[in-house]
Amino acid sequence: MHNEFIRENLIKINKKIEDAARKSGRNIEDINLVAVTKTHPLDYILDAYELGIDSIGENRVQELMDKYYGIPKELNINFIGQLQTNKVKYIIDKVDLIQSLDRESLLTKIQNEAAKRGIIANCLIQINQTKDDNRAGIGYDEIEVFCEKIAACPNVKVRGLMCVAPLGLNEKEMRDVFSKMSLAFWRLKCYNIDNIVPEILSMGMTDDFELAIEEGANMVRIGSGIFGRRL
Numbered sequence: 001m002h003n004e005f006i007r008e009n010l011i012k013i014n015k016k017i018e019d020a021a022r023k024s025g026r027n028i029e030d031i032n033l034v035a036v037t038k039t040h041p042l043d044y045i046l047d048a049y050e051l052g053i054d055s056i057g058e059n060r061v062q063e064l065m066d067k068y069y070g071i072p073k074e075l076n077i078n079f080i081g082q083l084q085t086n087k088v089k090y091i092i093d094k095v096d097l098i099q100s101l102d103r104e105s106l107l108t109k110i111q112n113e114a115a116k117r118g119i120i121a122n123c124l125i126q127i128n129q130t131k132d133d134n135r136a137g138i139g140y141d142e143i144e145v146f147c148e149k150i151a152a153c154p155n156v157k158v159r160g161l162m163c164v165a166p167l168g169l170n171e172k173e174m175r176d177v178f179s180k181m182s183l184a185f186w187r188l189k190c191y192n193i194d195n196i197v198p199e200i201l202s203m204g205m206t207d208d209f210e211l212a213i214e215e216g217a218n219m220v221r222i223g224s225g226i227f228g229r230r231l
């Protein structure tokens with residue numbers, strides 16, 4: 001262990017996840033924790049791995065490439081940042097889950113790059129919570145049409161939904177965001193569309209993961225709560 005504080009933070013976070021899970025009638029095993037290691041050095045990743053973390057999250061292609069060869073092969077790598085289409089080729093065979101599938105041009109690119117390599121790319125659809133078109137994500141009213149496009153992409157497998165809650169919401173507004181996501185997730189489960197196997201609802205970060213779990217999240221992405229503030 002290089003950094004003892006990571007152990008202490010993880011114990012606290014796991015306790016909170018357990019409490020939130022219990023509150024919503026679920027087990028801690030049903031909640032997947034992605035440790036968000038963006039901006040942090042490789043030795044933080046190795047510490048997290050040693051402490052039993054099985055999934056990490058990175059949001060920059062270059063940073064992921066720099067760390068990649070030091071990351072233990074057993075770790076699941078989640079890409080959680082906005083992804084430029086011209087960079088898909090660098091990470092497509094390195095990441096286990098692209099959580100930020102947020103537009104049609106990216107879908108097309110992922111399909112093409114995955115097909116070239118004969119692999120299946122696992123993705124989550126990132127949902128935009130605001131009507132603001134500058135923010136990343138598919139709007140609720142666009143999900144169905146987007147799913148039809150996914151059905152035509154045999155090298156893409158969509159495993160669920162992801163969102164980042166807007167900043168500055170009070171508790172009730174945050175619960176609304178998360179419960180709307182839960183509803184969209186359950187609806188997706190009912191669709192029965194090719195290449196879509198909804199099993200992951202990724203929502204909740206350091207400041208809001210307990211509410212997210214209570215509203216149905218089964219994957220939370222936590223960075224500063226485990227590794228401290230980003231530089």
Ligand SMILES: *Cc1c(COP(=O)(O)O)cnc(C)c1O
Nearest residue numbers: 036059080205206221222223224
């Ligand atoms: C940085 C980031 C996180 C983690 O944020 P914390 O507040 O540090 O827990 C989660 N999800 C995404 C998409 C991020 O970019």
